[in-house]
Amino acid sequence: MKPRIRCDDLEVFALPGLPVFSPGDDLAAAIVNAAACSQITLRDDDVLAVTSKAVSRCEGRIVPLASVTCSAAALRLADEVGKDARLVELILGESAAVSRCGPNVLITRHRLGFVTANSGVDASNAVLVSGREAHGPWVILLPIDPDASALGLRNALREQLGVDVGVVITDSFGRPFRLGTVGAAIGVSGLPPLWDKRGEVDLFERALEQTITALADQVAAAADLVAGQGAERRAVVVVRGLKFARSEDGAGVLCRDPARDLYA
């Protein structure tokens, strides 16, 4: 059965008072604490959009470039694209395939299926905590299993607060054809990543044709308007007002099969 979704007016707001996370931090506990301090009561049907960087930090997905040993393939590709070979080694380790590359551009199919620049490996905001900066530069990799991270956070909040929220782990993706990045969902728990409206009828009682919207990606985009980038103290954004039936689909359902992708 298709989940039913009704969308009323939305509020989109950042959870205030979160720290910059470090490896080992308890993200759920931090959210519970921040909500309590700001007198925000999370509700069933709230969706929490959490930046992948915050999740990666808590999960320790931070690597000092100095620790990386480069393969011959990484050295060759680094030479071709003009990037640090250690960075390319890490990117290839996160990738199932190279999609396109060029001068200073390396677009890959991440091991989890989505296509993005550098498989999400990010050097822009990675320096850790003051005591360890001397060993930098460091880079941040995406979470090992963002769907599991989303489910874990959802379960922890259910245990600690008694609410069943939806969780979307977000990243910023570039796109073919269009400039600028947009928020995208790389991990999902609780809400349907795709909102399938086929079979519903339009205002004139005809069946809708193109009617599967990327609900989780649009939640990520709305949250990114509030979270911004480089603004890790807005790492958790609450999207309030969506009504959705619970879904156990992960973000993988958003990925088009490469064999059926005219741009693969």
Next chain:
Amino acid sequence: MKPRIRCDDLEVFALPGLPVFSPGDDLAAAIVNAAACSQITLRDDDVLAVTSKAVSRCEGRIVPLASVTCSAAALRLADEVGKDARLVELILGESAAVSRCGPNVLITRHRLGFVTANSGVDASNAVLVSGREAHGPWVILLPIDPDASALGLRNALREQLGVDVGVVITDSFGRPFRLGTVGAAIGVSGLPPLWDKRGEVDLFERALEQTITALADQVAAAADLVAGQGAERRAVVVVRGLKFARSEDGAGVLCRDPARDLYA
């Protein structure tokens, strides 16, 4: 000088009470009336996201398929993709180039530069008004000049309400790599389509690398969560809470130069 943008908490809500529009309707007057009836006071810095379908209806961009004469090129392509040749003729008339095609799929570069299925020509929700249904089927084309439509609406609201809102004309786009449609901006006035944060620093005082976000597309995605598709009575969504410097850029700045697009 780069516009400065600060993003506080957002509210995203549909303007209630709008009609299904017909050719010749005055969109600005309808918005003024709907806002008054629902006691909503529009503000400077509100962004109005308006579906392209509502704009196209008001502007009469509705064509009866029976009126279309097919070129040889349309007949050939229609045979190749398995679509109605009259529909293909209209699509080609709106297109600068075919990007990809396949069985029941025709992805084109619209004459305005963006890449989308069928150049936005839509048969799903087109039937007009009861008196004219007998002459259907009809299809809706995108507005002739969505940036001009956005500017016209902005100017009319400034005259009638004394507020300077941002306007985004939205459509739903499919995408390479990912399933499901997302809201995209095809016309913009007032707010910067791209939010350029290069030169700003991250939490650790390093310059951000990937820091141009597609502000207008993310506004469109957030609005689409509320507007849905096939829900033309939610044709105007107010996104409240963005702070932005005025910009005169149109939606064209969101389109990547095909010569620099690895997926063109």
